[in-house]
Amino acid sequence: MWAYESVFYQIYPLGFCGAPFSNDGVLSSRIEKVNDWIPHIKKLGANAIYFSPVFESDTHGYNTRDYTKIDVRLGTNEDFKKVCDNLHKNDIKVVLDGVFNHVGRGFWAFQDVLKNREASPYVNWFDRIDFNGNSNYNDGLWYEGWEGNYDLVKLNLHNDEVVNHIFNAVEGWINEFDIDGLRLDVAYCLDIGFLNKLRAFCDSKKDDFFLLGEVLHGEYGRMLSQMNIHSVTNYQCYKGIHSAFNSANMFEIIHSLNRLFEDQQWAVARDAHLLSFADNHDVSRIATIINDKKLLPLVYGMVFGMPGIPCVYYGSEWGAEGDKSQGDPALRVSFDAPEWNELTDTISKMAKAKINSKALNYGKFRSIVLTNKQCIFERKCDDERVLVAINMDQTPFTAHFDAGCGTAVDLISGSKHDFGGGSELAPYSLQFWKMER
Numbered sequence: 023m024w025a026y027e028s029v030f031y032q033i034y035p036l037g038f039c040g041a042p043f044s045n046d047g048v049l050s051s052r053i054e055k056v057n058d059w060i061p062h063i064k065k066l067g068a069n070a071i072y073f074s075p076v077f078e079s080d081t082h083g084y085n086t087r088d089y090t091k092i093d094v095r096l097g098t099n100e101d102f103k104k105v106c107d108n109l110h111k112n113d114i115k116v117v118l119d120g121v122f123n124h125v126g127r128g129f130w131a132f133q134d135v136l137k138n139r140e141a142s143p144y145v146n147w148f149d150r151i152d153f154n155g156n157s158n159y160n161d162g163l164w165y166e167g168w169e170g171n172y173d174l175v176k177l178n179l180h181n182d183e184v185v186n187h188i189f190n191a192v193e194g195w196i197n198e199f200d201i202d203g204l205r206l207d208v209a210y211c212l213d214i215g216f217l218n219k220l221r222a223f224c225d226s227k228k229d230d231f232f233l234l235g236e237v238l239h240g241e242y243g244r245m246l247s248q249m250n251i252h253s254v255t256n257y258q259c260y261k262g263i264h265s266a267f268n269s270a271n272m273f274e275i276i277h278s279l280n281r282l283f284e285d286q287q288w289a290v291a292r293d294a295h296l297l298s299f300a301d302n303h304d305v306s307r308i309a310t311i312i313n314d315k316k317l318l319p320l321v322y323g324m325v326f327g328m329p330g331i332p333c334v335y336y337g338s339e340w341g342a343e344g345d346k347s348q349g350d351p352a353l354r355v356s357f358d359a360p361e362w363n364e365l366t367d368t369i370s371k372m373a374k375a376k377i378n379s380k381a382l383n384y385g386k387f388r389s390i391v392l393t394n395k396q397c398i399f400e401r402k403c404d405d406e407r408v409l410v411a412i413n414m415d416q417t418p419f420t421a422h423f424d425a426g427c428g429t430a431v432d433l434i435s436g437s438k439h440d441f442g443g444g445s446e447l448a449p450y451s452l453q454f455w456k457m458e459r
Contacts, residue, residue, distance in 0.1 A: 023252055024070075024115060025232040026295045029326075029373040030333035034303040035076050036083050036373035039338060039355025041095035041270040044081050045128075051097035055103045059336075060112055062360035066339060066372025070115040072205055072234075074303055076102060082350065083119070084207060085126025085173050089191035098199060117172070117232060120193060120204040122188050122220075123211045124167075124174040127159070136161055143185040147184050149176040162250045168208070180217040188196060189223050196227050203232030205250070210237045214248055221250045234297055241298040242282065243291040255328055256296035258282065263300065263324050264311045271307050272397045276325065276389050283329045283387035292386075298330035301340065302434035303354055303380040307335070316450050317342065317366045318414050323452035327401070329387050340367045368452075370436070375433035375454050381406040382454070391421045396447060398423065408433065413447035419446045430455035435447065 035041075035263035053076070054184045073082025078091045092102045106116050125132060131144035135151065139162075146152055148165055155164025158172055168174040179183055195201050204224070206212065217235075224231040228333065233251035237368045242254055259278050264277040282291045300308040302322050308321060319342060337344075340361040344353040385401030386406065393414040394396075401408045409430065413419045425441040430440060433454040439445065447453075 023213075023232065023295075024223045024230055025234075025331055027377060028070040028115065028331060029068045029071050029376060030070045030297070030331060031066065032065050032072045032074070032299075032302060032333055032335045034074040034354045035096055035337070036074075036093065037303075037351065038356060039096060041093070043077065043351060045093070048093060049094050049097070049334040051099050051101045053092070053096040053105055057108050059360055060108060060114070062362075063114065064112055065204065065362075065370060066334070066366065068334065069113060069377060070117060070202070071109060072333065073119060075119045076120075077123055077151060080126035084121050085119055085124075085128070087126050087128040088130065089188065090194055101258045103199055106201070106317065110200060111250055115202040115232075116199065117203040117205055117234065118199075118201050119207055120192070121207040122177065122216075123178070123208045124176045127173055127175060129175065135214035136163075139163065146181050147178055149178050168211070179213045185216060186220065188219070189397060192220075192224065193227055196231075200359070202230075203227075203234065205234045205236065207236055209235030209254065210240070210245070211247060212249075216248045217251065222394045236299070241290050242296060243289075243294055244291070245292055246291070253295050253297055255329060256298050258280075259296075259330075260299055260301075260305075260327065263321060264308065267317050268311070268313050270394050270414065271384045272392060272394060272412075272414070276392050276397055276399070279328055279387055280389060285388055285402075294329075296330045297326060297333055298325045299335065300325050302333070302335050303350070304346075307338050307342060307353065309338065309341040310343040310345050317414055320414055320450065320452050321392040322365075322369050322372060323410065323412055323454075324455075326369075327382065327399070327408075327412075327454060329385075329401070332373070332376060334369065337356075339369050341365050354410050356450050371434045372454070379406065379408055379433065379454075379456070381408040381456075391423050393419075395419070396421065398445075407454040409457065411445070411447055411451070411453040411455060413449065413451045416449045418449060419447045421447060425457065427457045429458045431458065432456075 028406045078088040078093045081084050092099050131147050135142040150166045152164040235251050235254045237254045238257050262275040262278040316452040340363050383400045384401045388400045390398045396413045396419050422444045429437045
């Protein structure tokens with residue numbers, strides 16, 4: 023699967039392109055802005071892009087009006103096709119947000135229900151519509167909103183007509199934009215039967231079509247198996263990473279990594295390729311969360327060094343800030359142009375190392391050295407070993423351990439390392455040591 027050897031770059035298009043929050047119905051080809059960022063994305067080392075919602079919606083993209091039409095605030099289907107073509111020409115895969123659990127109130131079938139009530143042929147397209155109740159929009163009927171959000175009308179995924187409508191849309195995205203995969207919004211809410219049908223359908227339409235599920239808590243390995251998809255979001259380690267660095271407690275994140283990935287039968291996701299991230303469109307940016315900004319390269323060192331598929335959220339590669347408490351729009355801003363600094367440069371080197379290392383893509387996980395402020399762990403496959411070494415302290419640290427060989431090359435800096443007499447880790451340092459035989 024190509025995704026297991028990839029570095030993802032996430033863009034939230036409506037925010038990235040500076041679109042108005044509410045759909046004003048005014049056509050504007052804002053999505054073409056992505057073309058200007060392709061050189062930056064390539065330089066960063068990302069070879070896959072994940073777009074948050076691009077289809078016609080009421081406001082923020084997750085309240086879909088039309089699965090077949092690019093949001094008018096972003097442009098036309100032809101505009102987006104050109105963007106996808108340009109990404110593919112630059113060897114960058116394209117993954118779209120599939121929002122299938124719910125739609126917006128502006129969704130055409132729900133509008134028909136509001137207009138024609140019991141006579142609408144689309145009543146059974148939605149969960150639990152009660153014509154004897156009322157909604158907080160005073161519709162004269164009640165319906166189920168996702169997690170109590172009544173701008174998000176829950177679909178009935180047990181209805182074959184709904185499933186076929188979604189599948190026809192997905193087939194259209196493959197045919198029109200040649201997309202390479204889907205990120206499934208709130209996958210933990212989706213019917214397992216629907217997910218299994220979706221996997222079979224996508225497999226029949228395009229080889230190596232990637233399915234990523236958004237999940238929060240739970241046993242990731244079991245969920246992957248039940249959902250029959252390729253990957254899920256690793257929120258467990260997302261929390262562990264920033265908490266470990268802010269509290270100088272590496273034991274926290276290594277405990278999570280051991281529980282998920284340690285090379286033991288009891289590890290709950292030992293062979294899984296979960297999506298790793300420091301932040302995204304739903305949480306405060308990592309530069310806002312981390313107290314000591316000198317630790318940001320090390321945070322990304324953990325994201326890129328641990329098992330999984332790294333994903334960088336646009337703007338965070340140069341340390342842009344955004345506070346969730348200020349509302350979602352604060353996390354989804356438009357930048358005039360990409361920036362490049364020391365953090366960006368370090369991430370680009372890690373991305374190159376990750377993509378070109380079999381051990382970092384597929385290697386087993388084993389913790390070797392662990393203190394409150396330092397950790398060294400191994401990523402190992404049959405023909406390659408890489409040690410990820412992190413020192414978050416402001417003073418040097420000398421690690422003594424059996425490296426299993428005498429020397430290594432740091433995949434980030436290219437410098438040689440000799441394990442004789444102990445390994446000194448400089449303050450605020452990060453290495454990906456590729457072991458030499």
